[in-house]
Amino acid sequence: MARPVPFVHRVDVRYVEVDQQGVVFNMWYLAYLDDAMTAFLSEGGFPYTEMLAAGYDVRVVHTELDWLGPLGYGEPAAVEVAVSDIGRTSFGLRFEVSSAARLVVKASTVYVAVRIDGSGKCELPARLLSALGPVV
Amino acid sequence: MARPVPFVHRVDVRYVEVDQQGVVFNMWYLAYLDDAMTAFLSEGGFPYTEMLAAGYDVRVVHTELDWLGPLGYGEPAAVEVAVSDIGRTSFGLRFEVSSAARLVVKASTVYVAVRIDGSGKCELPARLLSALGPVV
């Protein structure tokens, strides 16, 4: 796996994401985390489209977010992703959204693997485990 | 068909939709129109879920919007919908988004009917024609 450590996913803040307080509205961070997760897995060797083609998907079951500061339009932003936990049917990621050297949001998310045939939760498939790499 | 004439679909402006200019950002109007279209068909007797169950869907192929004024958070809003055109495989709707008596956006959209089996464009099914009612 050629993914750099730490893995950092760039975010381009869009004008539509900035609310009348002049800062990115809270919900958009969940889109940033989702993007960062799929980029993380893709760089680890398991692009989302291949995951679906292999019959698997991931579903968010828990998220926690702490907002430490604002993010405005035109400010640079990036999400650092790390694996915090690997279970039998679930895994956890830890995220830090920063703007330059300033930490904006800390978050963690738990995902479960599911089969897309509707049979529900399943063991993490080998390619997903490989794409995740070790807990750090 | 028990749908009132004119048909008006209420919109609840969300905080997330208001940008740093303090007004609803332009893209959200397309969500309002989409909601209003499905409500219009539903009230006409063809709810979207039944359309899908019957094997049909509609796809936007053309939209024009004119912004005549702003809409702020907490302001009342509603979309008036009328049928402007009915063709063999397409139909057109005309929309007016208002806040109280003030006109905010005028828009028109052309939709085509498609089969959800992937075979593409098809003639407007009878239930859709019935739900649309006459051109006004």
Add this chain to the structure above:
Amino acid sequence: MARPVPFVHRVDVRYVEVDQQGVVFNMWYLAYLDDAMTAFLSEGGFPYTEMLAAGYDVRVVHTELDWLGPLGYGEPAAVEVAVSDIGRTSFGLRFEVSSAARLVVKASTVYVAVRIDGSGKCELPARLLSALGPVV
């Protein structure tokens, strides 16, 4: 305060909120919670526009969400809101998003009060305390 107990805020799921898994994408729940929070305060006697006019705003500093099930297009949805904590400069709300009798998401959020003159965090103003009512 004439707000019913428990306070329940209706959600209209929009087509745009449903992803290719056929369920509401996770980020939209934060918009639902935000809407429910402002409706809760408004029904408690402190509409958001009056809060701004009084020189105050609230900012999300922490959120936790548990997804217990999916929500699809056309399904009824509502958010129940309760006060979980009241501090000197912050307060906590507890949310349950349900579809009919089925629990979909449990969440809790911590907000801080801020002055909109840029001077930052401040004690919860009296009207906000009154609108929150007691911890339950």
Add this chain to the structure above:
Amino acid sequence: MARPVPFVHRVDVRYVEVDQQGVVFNMWYLAYLDDAMTAFLSEGGFPYTEMLAAGYDVRVVHTELDWLGPLGYGEPAAVEVAVSDIGRTSFGLRFEVSSAARLVVKASTVYVAVRIDGSGKCELPARLLSALGPVV
């Protein structure tokens, strides 16, 4: 002005933008166009933050969009921008959203320049004219 001709703005389709038909929902294209417009002006020498600092903003008054094909998650996308019209208080841009060599959406938008002091529409300021360059 060092802006390449034609000017092309890359779009990263987000998972949240893909609806249950498996394609980017129509409203997101307006966010893509907005992003492309600000990138176009920025590359022309007038970043949006500088426009605001200079006391100006732009407002969309008219948009037309034609959808020629779908865009799915993971597909490359880019918006080509060209100036179609320059008036006294308004200008028009022409957009083509493509995925690889495939044309997805054609659109055109009319913007007016406004002063952010609330005095409304104004003549296009010199830096904006310079950033637009000639009609093509």
